[in-house]
Amino acid sequence: MLQRILVATDFSSAAHNAVARAARLAAEAGATLEVVHVARPRRRSLLAWLRREPEVAAGTEVARERLEDVVASARRHGADVRGHVVTGTPVTALAATARRLKANLVVVGARGVLRFRDQMLGTTAERLIEQELAGDVLVVRKPARAPYRTLLACVDLGPAAAQALRSALRLAPQATARVLHAYEPPFASLLRNAGLRVQAREHRAFARSRALEALEEFLRDAEVDADRLKVALRIGEPRQTIERAAPQLDPDLTAVGHHTSPLAQPFLGSVARHVLRLSVGDVLVSRHA
Template identity: 40%
Template sequence: MTAWGPILATTDFSGPARHAVDRAAHLAHETGSTLSVMHVTPGEVLAELRRWLGTGHSSESQLAQANRQQLQQLVDAVGTARCIVAKPVQTNGSVLEEIRREGDALDAALLVVGARGAGFMRRLVLGSTSERLLRRTTRPVLVVRQTPHEPYRRVLVALDFSPWSAQAVAVAQHVAPQAHCVLFTAYEVPFGDKLRYAGVDEATIEHYRVQARADATQRVNALAAQAGLLPGRWEACVVEGEASQRIVEQEQERDCDLVVLGKHGRSATEDLLLGSVTKHVLAEGSVDVLVSTAR
């Protein structure tokens, strides 16, 4: 098996973060990739400790030692369970900058975080730290929501036919090489409500709807052919409506366990990740989410 590339998982030792590390170990075993597991003690935590107890207090070294031991125990446990050797990485400072620095040092192919966490990991996924990390990184980010029991089985890849869509399919194939692929796109009749208001008859609007669906289906088929997806290993999912709502509906209806989104939309200035689609999928969906960041 040809290794995909280094995987970097981050943990704050919470339960959800443990799921993320376990999934990262599963992927490392499946893809033949190396795995590093990183814990960052936030700089503000150390600053607060020093403010109350003074610089050089024994509690600071005790905290560092406890974190190292807990990280090593976690690495040993997932390594044994998944038959891999994982590397622990313990550091202090800005969580965002330390993750970026380590990702760059490893040239990581994938960053893995938990969907919920305690302390900095919760802020990392749900707050401004997450937005800054995901806006700046050029590395795919996997947000883990579920306890991993098996390799991903069915992956929904959301397409908008921007230059990022083909890369989203490629990343999905790396992360879930054995999974059945659902290529999803949502279409809408341009100015549908306005056409009705303007008195355009329903037959004409229906004609536009049929044409929009046919165009979207053709583009999905073309992208699948371009990506080299084999017959029987993928299916098209072309639905009418607003994309974020339809993604959540279809991930459940089609029993998917991973959703893949491209970071950007149809133009370089439209950051889909920070817009309504990804926020809605992360807030309302129930499965893991992989954000592809490369064009």
């Protein structure tokens, strides 16, 4: 169960959406909401910093005053809210604060257009899911005007995907939930290119039945209410399949697992980063080391 939610704010419109969604979730779950603003340290020499100490103190005080306004707006949703101003680089400071507060969920806002630096180094959300966190990461793109109504869980049958599915169902208890699983029949192209059309068709049918069996076993092991779920099987590479299916399904919330193993990350972990860059509503990412 959700006990503590951490939401980051830089006082932007994207952060405003994240705070509103986090406050709504905290109120629904009866969880404590921790609103965190990260103030970047000034890159100055010690002597220069000492000379400008009043300016530094004033900047921190302004941040605290703005944070009080954000906390007040979050309380209007009925949540138990506390505010924090911490110093450091955003990703490192947020991860450290989340660990210190033992947050079950970290919520951040997504900017509409990626900057060149984000495209090269990754967005805050993309770098945050690589951190050692006890909970999941929710990336908010849209205003939180209502509870989540449609949920898309992209599963690769791994433990991170199972955690993402369970977490998403808790965050969206009223949503219509669809599970998307992409699979690739081995040797199908070889049979087709060899002109063995009948064998290729039989092979695809067999692969689909095996994929369905594996998905049903995955859902049983995940201990979720399978009757609530609509299953969608798609042939293809996961990233491309999600990119095609997501606009058609138009989910409010998309859930995906993120693998952090050095071996799995280049292949499976990149799916989560890819989903974070798609326009698919809010995105929930669950890690599994």
